Amino acid sequence: MSVMDLPEFEAALMYGVEALREGLAVVVANPSPMTYGVIARDARVVNRLKGRPADHPVGVSVHTEASHDRLFRCLDLRSDALAMVDFALAERITVLAPVRPDPAMPEWLAPAIKDGWVLFFDGSWGPTWFLWESHPFLYGSSANRTGEAPAASAAEAREQFPARSQMIIDADDRRLPATAYGPSTIIRVARDGRPTLHRSGIQDPDVLLNRLREFRSKVAVLDGSTSSPLGRTYLSVAVNEDGTPKQLLPNTRIRLGFARQPNKNEGDPRVWDIVRAHVGCNRIGTATAAGELLAGGRLSIPGLGGTAVGCKPPLRDQEELLTAFLTSNPTWQLNGDELTLTSGGTTITLLDRKIVEPDSPLDGVKWTVVTTIANADARRGYGRREEAWIRFDDGRLTGWTGGNDLTGTFTRNNTELSFTDVTVSNRPGTAETAAMETAMLATFQPTVSYTIDHNQLTLLAQSSEGLDLTTS
Structure with a gap:
């Protein structure tokens, strides 16, 4: 099937992907009551379309898991503040946050950084998700020429921008009517985790800040003061049952990965804590509300889902044992790079994957x-x-x-x-x-x-x- 055979809206998204690849800007809809936005792979293209200097700082959309995780490793914030930022992203709020003075900072963040602060958002929206997910990150701003009001409809966007310099994805029929439209509110998150209003937008700032503070306090209590395995992957180095070493099947290890991410869907919870597991066959995992997965020193997994590969009995039995263990509410303890899980008479000891499987050098291989x-x-x-x-x-x-x-x-x-x-x-x-x-x-x-x-x-x-x- 060619692009010409697709329905009009789907074809427009495909052309939008190609326009971004070719270095053009795309004007794209946001869910109501937000205005349209302008995005591009090059920050200078966004600024040129808006009539601003080429080096003017812009926001960067971290809508893929990889770009989200890379950015969060660069933020100079504690875990409870990072959880609050994820809540803000889920609510379509733009965030201004401090970055660490890190020489490994990815170059693509530079256009969104000014004076040690980075401006970012998550622009992906259900009807236009394909456009966003086709690029690992995109630079963006509200769809308006400097000095003019942001476009609240595709028709207003066409009035502001010459058709030859960008493409407009008309999604007015997929947006709910609103009595007022406006750009996203911007919050500033200080290094101590306090959120303040940086720029007022369509979201009510008082209600918004109260919700963010309440969420941060709740997660801080659940996370506690101890370090956490969130954001890391671990590989098993030992399994003991009643004090006796137990051997896994040849060429298999228990792999556990932990992450915290905003919920892109409507409704609660606004932030997920995620665990992913693998022991040689299916990839399994679950998501819980932020703070609940690891609360009270126990791994709380209500159930596991995943792929449905037809494993042969030895692998299937091993996976079933791991599933039963993980859902038995085991205790967890983190000591540096070593994670220990215990339930009944079974103890699983894991090490950070970077130690067990160090990264290969780029050169010479x-x-x-x-x-x-x-x-x-x-x-x-x-x-x-x-x-x-x-x-x-x-x-x-x-x-x-x-x-x-x-x-x-x-x-x-x-x-x-x-x-x-x-x-x-x-x-x-x-x-x-x-x-x-x-x-x-x-x-x-x-x-x-x-x-x-x-x-x-x-x-x-x-x-x-x-x-x-x-x-x-």
């Missing part, structure tokens, strides 16, 4: 392509009759596309790579190797984010195209 990425998260494997790979060596890029040699140069900082002079040889290939070569060349752009997780490397260009790779 062969990275084999596993999947290609489109729209930031649409992944596609390939047959690998001719293995594609790349290697980084002191500023020099070499590789094999499955049909041709690849060479180039690169520079890097803590979070991004910049590729130049990337070329391939000119041997004929198959349709499969040609598709892989196209995907690889599309990835090696001047600005490419990279993350390494143990032996997995992910490259993601600003165009939202990328590669998943692995090293042995």
